[in-house]
Amino acid sequence: MDDSPKKSRVPRVGTWWPALVLLLALAAATPYLIGPPCPHRVVMAAGSREGAYYRHAMRYQRILARDGVELVVLETSGAKENLQRLVGAPAATALDGPLADLAMFQGGAASANDKANEKAETLAGVYLEPLWVFARADMTVRYLSDLRGKRIAVGEPLSGTLPLATRLLAANGVTHLDRPTGQAAAATNRVAGQAPLQQVARTGAASQALTRWVAVGGAAAATALENGDVDAAMFVTAVHAPLVQRLMRRTDVRLLSFSRAAAYETRFRELTSVTLPQGAVDLAADLPATPVKLLAPLASVIARNDLHPAIVPLMMKAMIEVHGPGETLSKPGEFPSAHHVSFPMRDMARHYLQYGPSVLYRVLPFWVAAWVDRMKLLILPLFTLLLPALRIAPPVYRWRVRRRIYCWYGAIRKVDEQVRMGTLSDPLRARRHLDAVEKAIVEVNVPMGYMEEFFALRQNLDDVRRRLESHIREATTTRLRAAA
Template sequence: MKRTSPKVEKYFLKSAKDEFLALLLFCRHQWYVVVAIVLAVGLALYYVSPFPPSTIRVASGQPNSTLEKIAARYGEYFDAHGVRVEFFTTRGAAENLQALRDGKVDVAFSQGGLALSRDESIVSLGSIGYQPLWFFYRGERFKGEDFVAFLEGRRISIALPGSGTRPVVDALFGVLPEVAVNRMRKYEMPAGESIDALLAGEIDGMFLLAGIESGNAQRLLRRSDVRLLDFPVAEALTRHLQYTEVVTLPKGALEVTPPRPEADVHMIATTTTILARESLHPALQYLFMRASTELYQSEEVFFERAGGFPAFTERHIPRSEVAQRYNTHGPPMLEDYAPYWVASFFDTAWVGILALIAVLYPLLRMVPSYRKTMFNIGASFKYDQIFTLARESETVGSLRELDALERTHRQLTQEVEETWVPKGCNQSYYFLVGSLELARERLDLARSRLVPGTPVPERGRSTQALGAKTGSM
């Protein structure tokens, strides 16, 4: 005879069903515990707020600028992660910062050196690259050592107030002799107009703070008739402008032959910095750090930095806790295995998650034993009712009373048949069914006593056995 082995999947399905019903039973009878747990979890989720907004506002600077191009790359990265970026156009880094202060944007691409106090609820997400201060000019190449004397008397565009170029130029002029600065013929013009004026011969030179990828910078770097001013004392200037560093454009970097530039060009440079409101969702702060790291690693970097980017290069700007943790400890452990907001949530709230598990685990452990406990409690009440029914059947004195007892027995039988029997309680259930059978036999004996000649149904049990089992109820 062929034997059929039990199906493993059926066993697990039954176990899963038991666990689900046990949980429902627990929720029904211990609702106050469930409500307390739900409130605790709800408050924890409200406080931690794991779900970031799907839209973010970013100040990107003026068209064709370094900041606009960088912001566009971040916009593509965020879009790939389901976050829509709304760009806010300004005249440059200074206006970007002001838009952030005014609450018009959530994040601003700015630059080092801009005045920012610690009580403005603005934090740094790190610097992501250099922006050199270029001076483009036309005419004979400057070969001397005194660049200040070279600039005296020349028509120079110093950019517009609110642009990123202007604060650095003003700071540079602040360390130069006032008499020499006053001899320069300065014009306040936007970058695009300055380029047009330079190429048309209306001005002699222009300052431009920009990364090499800037459209404005590239427009001039491609022109063989436009030169770059070398700052021979660039290292000394960084001592006065402490938020700047020296970068060098090597000889022949633009064209190898004939070499352009004709010699190494030394410049001071500030950094492109991502600033955010302190209230920006931690997951979005983390996504900025992740984008900064991946974009830096995947793109060609012209002006390298020891240690690379992103990095905290300024001491006077408060640092984001999320960014600080990312730079110090690296990316979250779930970065490669979960959506960015899940990785960020676990990284920031893992202590709270472990504490919640420590509270919930004992309660969840109660559910399997709780189902047995509740079944046994219910069975105990049924045993009491059946025992009372059997005892009353021995002393019943009329058919009317006996009919009432039989109705009670039928009701108990129906309730027992509809009872959910959790795993591990089969034996108790069979005892309960057996007790009902014994009570049925007692009722049959009572009817034969009240109505002489009524046959007693054969139920496979002797009166002696009945008495023994009845005594055990």
């Protein structure tokens, strides 16, 4: 009999390697199952630096930076360029700078083809952005139709102002190169902004007989109006934009009030009639001196349809912080909004506006919530698959613990059987074997809940030892008697 007790052990590698392989496979498949991680950098197409789009985008940038996301703000010509950069239109390849993940957009700037593009989705409408029509004070301008035969700055080619301004002018019979009588002097309706402003101004009396749409906008259009290079200028911008403040203070420029605003609302669904209260621009200077009726498209934030889902709640939070308190033409809580948008609302954004952020984003830091939000798509199916394994885990655990105890019974049972049957050939060797078993059992570690079975093992070992010692004594006595 071998004095060293033999205890079979379940190899740890053999037990756990399938689980290890499964975990490694899941880790490798994670990017394909739940998509890429949340990006640390996103790009937003805004507008000109002096415009409200750029100013709001910079505020979004500061808010996203709190959660470790860098928002790169691109200076652009306006809403049309923003859309081109967002959807990756062929025209965008000729533009300087990268494509955009997010963009500021103006209602009324999207054509039918633009609206059919499935790459663009709306996150929210954020504020009303009035259309301002400033004209020389020495002209009598009550309606847009009174601008026939004048030089009109209608916005830059890629701005949102240009398509809106030209649509409204055309609806009033004011088309490019029309004579004051309304008879077309040319078959084309192309914008005249390709020529320098100085050239437009030098055309003399002949140019005064023709309506000219001049493709210039922003601060350049305001300067052209001040210098007499154009007779009127149209802008789509916020109430407190610098150029609005600047032109409102001039005595040689007058702001047009849309007395037929209700009619425009009926015909152009993207426009909302708003009233600029007396003194809203400057109370001290009483600007404007009387309430002014304006038409306002909706400014919105749009996104690519493949924008990472974790960026959506971050942008929604930023928009609520920036626009929730209200502005000159909106009440607190009116924006962000899902109404009157140019492109379909993203489902996650609509849900956020209705119910607020999910529990994850309310209680966890952004990056932790974003990770958990991604992993839940993997964890829930995985939990379903592992549920049967979880059910058998307790019996397997009990078996493994009890095996630490019961594996020693084979080592002591053989001695017990030989003692009982009287076939023990070497009692001293059997004694050494039981001593080795006892020494090994002392080192066995089992949970407290299994101590009863552990001590039962030790008790059984002691019983076998007593029978062995009794057998040794009887054998010794027998030999002594035989020798006597």
